[in-house]
Amino acid sequence: MDASLLANLAAGFEKVLKPYGEDFQKFDHLPLQGMDREEILELMEEFKEIEAAQWQDGFLSGVVYHGDTAHIDFMNRVYAINSQSNPIHPEVWPSISKFEAEIVGMTANLMSADQTPDEIVGTVTSGGTESILLAMKTYRDRAKENKGIAAPEIIAPTSAHAAFTKAGEAFGIKVIRVPVGADFRADVAAMQDEITENTIALVGSAPPFPHGIVDPIDELSELARQHGIGFHTDACLGGFILPWAEKLGYAVPVFDFRLPGVTSISIDTHKYGYAPKGTSVLLYRGSDMRHLQYFSVSDWPGGLYITPTFSGSRPGALIAAAWAALVSIGEQGYLQAAKRILETTAWLKNELADIKEIQILQDPLFMVVFQSETHNVYQISEYMSQKSWSLNELHLPPAVHLCITQRHTQEGVRERFVEDFKSAVEFVQENPQAPSGIEPVYGLAATIDTRTMVKPVLNWFMDLLYRV
Numbered sequence: 001m002d003a004s005l006l007a008n009l010a011a012g013f014e015k016v017l018k019p020y021g022e023d024f025q026k027f028d029h030l031p032l033q034g035m036d037r038e039e040i041l042e043l044m045e046e047f048k049e050i051e052a053a054q055w056q057d058g059f060l061s062g063v064v065y066h067g068d069t070a071h072i073d074f075m076n077r078v079y080a081i082n083s084q085s086n087p088i089h090p091e092v093w094p095s096i097s098k099f100e101a102e103i104v105g106m107t108a109n110l111m112s113a114d115q116t117p118d119e120i121v122g123t124v125t126s127g128g129t130e131s132i133l134l135a136m137k138t139y140r141d142r143a144k145e146n147k148g149i150a151a152p153e154i155i156a157p158t159s160a161h162a163a164f165t166k167a168g169e170a171f172g173i174k175v176i177r178v179p180v181g182a183d184f185r186a187d188v189a190a191m192q193d194e195i196t197e198n199t200i201a202l203v204g205s206a207p208p209f210p211h212g213i214v215d216p217i218d219e220l221s222e223l224a225r226q227h228g229i230g231f232h233t234d235a236c237l238g239g240f241i242l243p244w245a246e247k248l249g250y251a252v253p254v255f256d257f258r259l260p261g262v263t264s265i266s267i268d269t270h271k272y273g274y275a276p277k278g279t280s281v282l283l284y285r286g287s288d289m290r291h292l293q294y295f296s297v298s299d300w301p302g303g304l305y306i307t308p309t310f311s312g313s314r315p316g317a318l319i320a321a322a323w324a325a326l327v328s329i330g331e332q333g334y335l336q337a338a339k340r341i342l343e344t345t346a347w348l349k350n351e352l353a354d355i356k357e358i359q360i361l362q363d364p365l366f367m368v369v370f371q372s373e374t375h376n377v378y379q380i381s382e383y384m385s386q387k388s389w390s391l392n393e394l395h396l397p398p399a400v401h402l403c404i405t406q407r408h409t410q411e412g413v414r415e416r417f418v419e420d421f422k423s424a425v426e427f428v429q430e431n432p433q434a435p436s437g438i439e440p441v442y443g444l445a446a447t448i449d450t451r452t453m454v455k456p457v458l459n460w461f462m463d464l465l466y467r468v
């Protein structure tokens with residue numbers, strides 16, 4: 001990638017990520033006198049006014065999964081009531097422990113805990129990534145304790161979330177990534193070929209983030225069971241929608257504790273569970289694994305100390321909000337929401353099916369994923385972003401997706417998407433040199449060593465966010 005392309009890309013990022021420039025007061029030191037509370041609230045209202053339209057009006061892929069004003073107001077009240085709470089002091093806030101235990105219980109039963117003789121236990125974590133990191137660390141510790149494995153390996157399809165690689169880096173686990181098949185599902189035979197005496201767990205997703213197609217969890221978990229190793233279902237994205245899809249009669253492959261080989265599941269309350277950001281649930285088959293996850297010390301001058309997850313103090317208010325989301329929405333609420341989302345997805349796939357320049361994947365239940373044999377999908381996505389849409393640009397191979405949420409089930413949103421999408425395809429057809437946004441970076445990642453060339457670009461991007 002030449003320097004001018006990079007400079008253009010950088011300028012584009014700066015425009016989007018640092019739009020407030022000098023128009024608003026900046027703080028790189030504490031103000032001497034505290035700022036007036038009303039002034040702060042006004043400032044935040046102003047930012048909200050600028051930023052909310054895009055997610056409220058359904059221009060985002062995923063990200064805000066519910067977003068109705070009454071629900072948000074309710075969540076905010078729950079947060080406010082519980083804002084001081086911290087479950088590290090359960091004697092002070094036993095209500096938060098009760099909420100957490102019940103979130104785990106409700107989620108476990110959603111994952112068919114009541115259909116297995118085994119005990120299903122879990123904890124609430126801060127998000128999908130923490131759930132995945134904790135699960136992988138637990139498998140590492142279990143394999144070390146039970147089998148003396150010192151050089152642990154996990155096997156994951158290429159489509160499994162980046163957090164598995166993060167877990168590998170953090171905990172000294174080799175993560176073997178196995179290419180998915182032509183249908184974007186995990187390749188069971190290829191994963192089997194990678195199993196060694198150091199393998200501690202296999203991974204599958206229900207569904208993976210990129211293409212939204214559920215892996216063959218039944219075959220993979222059975223493979224793991226036969227080898228006496230763990231199997232983690234990553235249902236961070238799909239866990240709170242696929243069970244309702246199944247109830248509604250959609251074809252959903254079994255991915256939960258009904259499969260005896262599934263030994264852990266991550267499932268995010270802060271996605272289709274409609275809780276505010278900051279909670280996920282990690283479930284295990286058997287309390288032995290949860291014990292391995294707990295951290296405790298008995299010889300610290302601060303006293304006896306035990307925590308269930310990576311954090312010490314935790315925001316009890318977010319646990320309260322997740323609990324309140326679950327019990328206020330209830331089975332019927334989730335079912336109705338899922339129905340609207342699944343019908344909107346099917347409608348969109350149908351409307352876009354006869355655009356010959358692109359191919360829409362038919363399998364994903366709550367995503368519209370498109371590829372093209374003849375056109376540059378990043379140009380289409382870039383045009384869509386000029387129309388306020390923010391789609392997910394995928395690579396290896398190039399594809400783009402829209403993850404459908406309740407925001408897209410509002411009146412007029414799906415029609416607007418189709419209209420803008422058709423004009424995007426037309427525009428790219430007529431302007432083969434149209435800008436293509438992220439493509440140069442993806443081009444780099446696909447052709448050369450990402451560590452030497454792409455990491456500095458990503459580091460620059462992250463540093464930009466931290467610039468005052």
Ligand SMILES: Cc1ncc(COP(=O)(O)O)c(C=O)c1O
Nearest residue numbers: 127128129161207208209236237
């Ligand atoms: C399948 C899947 N797993 C894990 C994650 C990570 O979740 P989080 O961003 O909450 O850490 C995501 C996020 O989109 C996901 O889609």
